[in-house]
Amino acid sequence: xxxxxxxxxxxxxxxxxxxxxxxxxxxxxxxxxxxxxxxxxxxxxxxxxxxxxxxxxxxxxxxxxxxxxxxxxxxxxxxxxxxxxxxxxx
Numbered sequence: 001x002x003x004x005x006x007x008x009x010x011x012x013x014x015x016x017x018x019x020x021x022x023x024x025x026x027x028x029x030x031x032x033x034x035x036x037x038x039x040x041x042x043x044x045x046x047x048x049x050x051x052x053x054x055x056x057x058x059x060x061x062x063x064x065x066x067x068x069x070x071x072x073x074x075x076x077x078x079x080x081x082x083x084x085x086x087x088x089x090x
Contacts, residue, residue, distance in 0.1 A: 014074055021070040028063050031055040 031053040036045055053060040 010077070014077060017070050017074045017077075021067055021074070024063050024067045024070070028053075028060065028067070031060060031063075 034041065034047060035049060036047060055063075
């Protein structure tokens with residue numbers, strides 16, 4: 001492949017990894033956010049989830065692990081493209 005094609009492919013791979021990371025992060029946010037309204041929080045209403053993600057800890061940790069994997073993969077792609085100058089290695 002030529003440099004332009006390598007660059008396009010690299011950008012698509014990175015964009016895909018970042019999109020998947022953002023989806024997982026949004027999922028994690030949704031299962032961790034406080035179900036109470038701001039007024040309920042100010043009134044001192046107890047949190048019904050007791051700080052436990054609504055999906056449970058095992059699913060939450062699975063999402064966390066997957067997010068870490070995607071971010072690590074993205075970093076490795078970027079580091080490799082800078083370090084060796086040989087183009088994208090999938």
